[in-house]
Amino acid sequence: MSIADEIKEKLKEKIVDWYQHSSRRIYFSVKPKDIKEVARFLFRELGLRFAIATGQDTPQGLEILYHFSFDKTGEIISARVLIEDKKNPEIDSLATMFPAAEWIEREMWELLGINFRGHPNLKRLLLAEEWPEGKYPLRHEHESR
Amino acid sequence: MNLKLRALTKSIWVFHAACSPCNNCDIEILDLITPRYDVERFGIVLVGSVRHADVLLVTGVPNYKTKERLKKLYSQAPQPCLVVAVGNCACARVMFKDSYNSPCAVDEVVPVSVYIPGCPPKPEAMIAGVVKLIQKVRGKK
Amino acid sequence: MSHKVIIPIGPYHPLQEEPELFRLYVEGEKVVDIDIVIGYMHRGIEELSEHKHFDQVAFLVERICGICSSSHPYAFVLAVEDILGGEVNVVPERALYIRTIIDELQRVHSHLLWLGLAGHFIGYNTVWMWAWKYREPVLDCFEMICGNRNHYGMSKIGGVRRDIRDEDIPVLKKALDDLTPAVDMFKGAVMDDPVIQARLKGIGVLTKQQAIDWAVVGPTARASGVNIDVRRDDPYGAYDRVNWNVIVEKDGDVFAKTTVRILELYESVNIIRQCLNKMPKGEIDANIKDVPPGEGIGRVEAPRGECFHYVRSDGTNRPIRHKIRAPSFMNVASNKVAAVGGTISDAAITLAAVDPCYCCTERLIVLDKRTDKKMMNGWDLIKLSQEKTEKLRKGTI
Numbered sequence: 001m002s003i004a005d006e007i008k009e010k011l012k013e014k015i016v017d018w019y020q021h022s023s024r025r026i027y028f029s030v031k032p033k034d035i036k037e038v039a040r041f042l043f044r045e046l047g048l049r050f051a052i053a054t055g056q057d058t059p060q061g062l063e064i065l066y067h068f069s070f071d072k073t074g075e076i077i078s079a080r081v082l083i084e085d086k087k088n089p090e091i092d093s094l095a096t097m098f099p100a101a102e103w104i105e106r107e108m109w110e111l112l113g114i115n116f117r118g119h120p121n122l123k124r125l126l127l128a129e130e131w132p133e134g135k136y137p138l139r140h141e142h143e144s145r
Numbered sequence: 146m147n148l149k150l151r152a153l154t155k156s157i158w159v160f161h162a163a164c165s166p167c168n169n170c171d172i173e174i175l176d177l178i179t180p181r182y183d184v185e186r187f188g189i190v191l192v193g194s195v196r197h198a199d200v201l202l203v204t205g206v207p208n209y210k211t212k213e214r215l216k217k218l219y220s221q222a223p224q225p226c227l228v229v230a231v232g233n234c235a236c237a238r239v240m241f242k243d244s245y246n247s248p249c250a251v252d253e254v255v256p257v258s259v260y261i262p263g264c265p266p267k268p269e270a271m272i273a274g275v276v277k278l279i280q281k282v283r284g285k286k
Numbered sequence: 287m288s289h290k291v292i293i294p295i296g297p298y299h300p301l302q303e304e305p306e307l308f309r310l311y312v313e314g315e316k317v318v319d320i321d322i323v324i325g326y327m328h329r330g331i332e333e334l335s336e337h338k339h340f341d342q343v344a345f346l347v348e349r350i351c352g353i354c355s356s357s358h359p360y361a362f363v364l365a366v367e368d369i370l371g372g373e374v375n376v377v378p379e380r381a382l383y384i385r386t387i388i389d390e391l392q393r394v395h396s397h398l399l400w401l402g403l404a405g406h407f408i409g410y411n412t413v414w415m416w417a418w419k420y421r422e423p424v425l426d427c428f429e430m431i432c433g434n435r436n437h438y439g440m441s442k443i444g445g446v447r448r449d450i451r452d453e454d455i456p457v458l459k460k461a462l463d464d465l466t467p468a469v470d471m472f473k474g475a476v477m478d479d480p481v482i483q484a485r486l487k488g489i490g491v492l493t494k495q496q497a498i499d500w501a502v503v504g505p506t507a508r509a510s511g512v513n514i515d516v517r518r519d520d521p522y523g524a525y526d527r528v529n530w531n532v533i534v535e536k537d538g539d540v541f542a543k544t545t546v547r548i549l550e551l552y553e554s555v556n557i558i559r560q561c562l563n564k565m566p567k568g569e570i571d572a573n574i575k576d577v578p579p580g581e582g583i584g585r586v587e588a589p590r591g592e593c594f595h596y597v598r599s600d601g602t603n604r605p606i607r608h609k610i611r612a613p614s615f616m617n618v619a620s621n622k623v624a625a626v627g628g629t630i631s632d633a634a635i636t637l638a639a640v641d642p643c644y645c646c647t648e649r650l651i652v653l654d655k656r657t658d659k660k661m662m663n664g665w666d667l668i669k670l671s672q673e674k675t676e677k678l679r680k681g682t683i
Binding site for chain 3: 165166167168169170171172173175176179180181206208210211234240241243244245246247264265267
């Protein structure tokens with residue numbers, strides 16, 4: 001059974017959306033509350049490697065794409081979540097499950113303002129201490145000019 | 146210019162200060178002491194502490210974390226200390242001038258005597274830059 | 287005891303008296319904890335990308351790192367070509383071979399660079415000088431093909447910017463022929479030396495499970511037995527058209543990481559030779575004018591590991607989101623488990639073994655765990671590391 005079929009079978013109704021862009025690029029959407037369960041399945045049960053997570057500011061809300069790599073076939077499976085509340089965006093942290101997520105969650109917190117519940121070490125990674133609170137460089141309302 | 150500085154031009158001690166570089170200029174600076182270019186035969190030595198430096202080689206574009214440190218470093222160097230900006234980023238910020246994390250250029254933090262442009266400047270260009278610095282200090286045209 | 291003189295080299299010095307990058311907490315001789323603080327290199331490139339058009343972004347991302355200078359633009363270009371339908375469907379065949387040759391030449395120069403620095407860290411300055419001396423002809427090759435020793439400016443969406451002329455090929459082949467005996471010499475000098483083996487074996491171990499949990503990539507992962515390599519798993523360029531091997535070791539220590547890199551040098555030379563022989567004549571550029579809306583992911587195996595780019599386009603001439611993940615982002619974080627438990631004299635080489643984009647191993651500070659008082663800086667650590675080698679050589683430990 002291919003990786004895509006295994007995911008579809010196990011996660012069933014958790015999958016809100018599914019898009020296969022090409023033979024090695026798959027994107028599917030889940031609700032923010034399910035992300036921990038989905039990540040646990042992908043990382044622990046299927047043995048995928050966590051590549052990175054991309055946070056972006058879209059008109060519908062703050063979107064996070066968790067990119068997982070299946071190295072045997074070269075597929076990249078990206079799980080998408082959309083956090084609609086832009087004033088107080090929150091989601092469960094994956095860092096307690098695998099330490100590889102620690103740094104990228106800190107980066108998304110300081111550049112986009114997303115709070116990761118349960119993160120063991122949520123403090124600044126890249127920005128200087130003097131950088132003002134509440135100013136998120138990757139949010140589109142931030143003007144750098 | 147200063148008599149002490151003129152005396153020092155016989156053997157310049159250089160401290161390498163990297164702000165936020167991509168490391169290319171830094172590697173080309175290190176290349177200068179490898180066998181092909183070997184600037185140590187000119188008496189140019191890379192020192193480990195800024196308190197021994199005659200010349201400060203600055204690379205990279207200063208960001209919020211490194212700007213204050215550059216200022217502090219310059220104040221710790223024994224005067225007169227000349228600053229050489231190596232690479233396009235240190236000279237003028239170039240493609241990073243619109244970045245949210247880049248508050249100013251190097252010459253707004255410390256006074257720069259010689260600009261060596263290039264991305265990265267070839268080792269030959271750096272040697273030429275240092276020669277120009279020496280000539281400037283000795284008062285030659 | 288003779289006082290060892292260290293050749294102080296550029297970025298290995300703290301930018302100020304109290305640097306902050308790696309805070310090593312020690313109790314006695316042992317490292318008990320490590321706090322890694324980055325951000326000194328942060329220039330806001332992802333945000334800048336959103337304000338430049340696609341052609342300019344390739345030049346911008348080249349400047350993320352000077353050593354993996356072709357990996358980042360290549361990964362970016364692959365991400366955009368993913369939106370367009372895949373590299374192999376968009377790019378002419380000759381360009382695939384040229385991209386591969388540039389990528390592998392870059393790997394050669396990067397591994398030689400690392401070899402030199404690692405040699406310096408453990409006190410073998412001759413290795414440093416010779417490794418960098420043999421690196422120069424590789425840089426000359428780049429200058430001949432691309433016009434610049436370091437930032438090549440070769441990657442373009444749909445192809446490459448410059449061609450490799452017929453008269454360049456014998457020059458490249460000669461450079462490769464001259465390189466092979468040099469790599470043999472390094473292999474003998476480094477891997478067969480009993481002092482280096484005693485110095486590096488068992489140091490800075492990253493177990494296979496730790497490598498998986500921290501999702502490390504590149505030689506750092508392959509040295510711990512994790513058999514991943516983007517060139518084989520998710521092929522791009524001409525890697526699936528030539529024969530080569532993935533080097534995997536299982537011990538996970540600094541010696542294993544050194545072995546992986548030296549043996550990869552042979553593979554790189556082999557790949558370049560095959561590409562030069564097989565490269566067909568033809569176009570080098572598909573002349574792409576527009577990028578349709580969509581998302582794409584491109585990744586390449588940089589000398590340090592998987593370099594990952596994600597690009598999202600809305601049909602205009604700029605990316606609306608460009609995510610960049612350099613391999614060192616995953617590898618440097620793993621030092622939390624690799625350096626802890628070792629001694630301070632091994633700290634410098636352990637931190638350098640993941641081959642961080644080298645600006646990271648500067649700015650080291652060592653603090654006493656109980657008093658939180660600063661004990662020594664990065665320069666002292668390198669000195670300690672070199673002294674340990676000297677003791678091993680004399681047989682006093």
